[in-house]
Amino acid sequence: MSKKSRSKLWFLVHSWLALPIWFFVLIVCVTGTLAVLSQEIVWLANPDVRASKPSDDAPLLSYQQVYDAMLKAEPGLAVNYISRPGEEHFALTASVTFPDGTTPILYVNPYTGAIQGKSPTFDFEAFTRALHGWWLVPFTNGYSWGWYLVSLLGLPMLASLVTGLVVYKRFWKGFLKPTLRLRQGARIFWGDFHRLSGIWSIWFIATISITGTWFLIQAILADNHVTISSEPIVPAISREDVPRGANGEVPSRLSLDDATRAAMQQFPGFEVTFVTLPGNAYAHYYMGGRGWYPLMFETVNVNPFNNKVEASFMVGDRSTLEFVTESMRPLHTGDFGGLWVKLIWAFFGLLLSMMVFSGLMIWTKRTAQATAAALKRESRVAGKTATTTPSPSEASL
């Protein structure tokens, strides 16, 4: 194949990668962008999720103080977990169950322990993530087929990046001489836009498509019951380690603060950003937070009756492979470094959505017209026997 026709072929492949499902790809990109900022969007819309300080020097309450304040306000409440969001301007979130069985998330002020509100029935964050992540297809047996549908897009996206860089001759020159011609018609504008945003998004498209492909691999592994996890399966607390109260009285659990202290003593520098309360008499306090490597969570299980650390999973316990695979999700969502990282991810997410759109604009203005012309020609020759006339169809560039 000549050099020219090879580059034509590359171009063709690039042109057709997102088609004919371009709108699906666009919506996945847009919902992904929304999902990155969903927590912030809720923060803007709902004052209950904001952590307002009663005074400048107000200290943060400890987990036990928060727990006590919640129980004081709602004596019948059962608390499932308390979580401190990564950014200071968010209220604590606590999953609770009321005596009537309803199980909402409560927004709790981290300085006063006041219950500021509860999550509405329609959870915007969960919805955008479910739409983006698995196209709302429910998980019944293993991974949902919607998950496969969305994560499969990682492959054509990666191919788009590679073919795009191949057909964009000497693309690195675009960094030095950015071109965006506004006044020479839509076709020129969208072409410039597509190339310019493309080269500046190389790192992002690579990140999203590789991590997206990982989600596909993850589902395939899980559905075939292959595990690469070195995380210990924590057994229930043994019968001997659960005290028998005198006369069958229910023994009380040690405080959440004692438990977190015990964990921090054993693991200096361990930071607790969530605590899950035991789900039954044989369950642990399960707590965790980001480790020194911010893309991973470290977790500790503490026996609530004697404060013994009975299991842990720290950054250092991970295998080399897990360092790679566990980094995939945070790299995809951009939720590992506070608001600024999220804003960067959202900006490039928007740019990527625009790339899908601009790609379509270029396609309709060029390839589709060429295809239509080719089809017309084809229908003219349809009555005759097949000729060797090259019928370029989409190859008309």
Place this chain on the structure above:
Amino acid sequence: MSKAAVIEAGPLRRFWLKWRFHLNILLLLIPLGLMPKYLHEASMSRGEIGLGERELGELQAGQWSVKIAERFDEAPRSDGPAGYFKQFNIALCDTCTKVKAVYLRVGKPRSLRAAGALFSGNPYRMTGIVNIPLKTSPDADLWLTFEDWDGSLQQVSIPLAKASPATVAWLKQQGGKS
């Protein structure tokens, strides 16, 4: 796409060329169609529409009682080599403060060690995921075992046919195959 394929534009190919962009619409119809199911599931996990898809009423064991529900009205779900499982949810009675643990098993447990799956959650809403062995008889019973903090046990059973008709139908099908 080879050129030959374009030239030999058969009816199938014409159909594809004409309708391929409608794939977008089909793909968008998926989440639209599944939206009610998604919202239903979300309400269910928030406890707004009961304990599960099939509420089975109250079960009494000695001084204790629970409300119990089949979480999904469907055949057991496979967990690969671990076997097939069914999820049941319970809510403990108001006076159940001295219940230490509740277990769930197909068939009567011989001892506390073999009492089955341990329920987990909180008194208002606990989940138990019970193994359904393939060779379970369709007229088997589901047994709940209550462990008291003083060490005493209480038990109560419910026919599997009542607890989960879908499981029994599935078991009969399995029996037919093997």
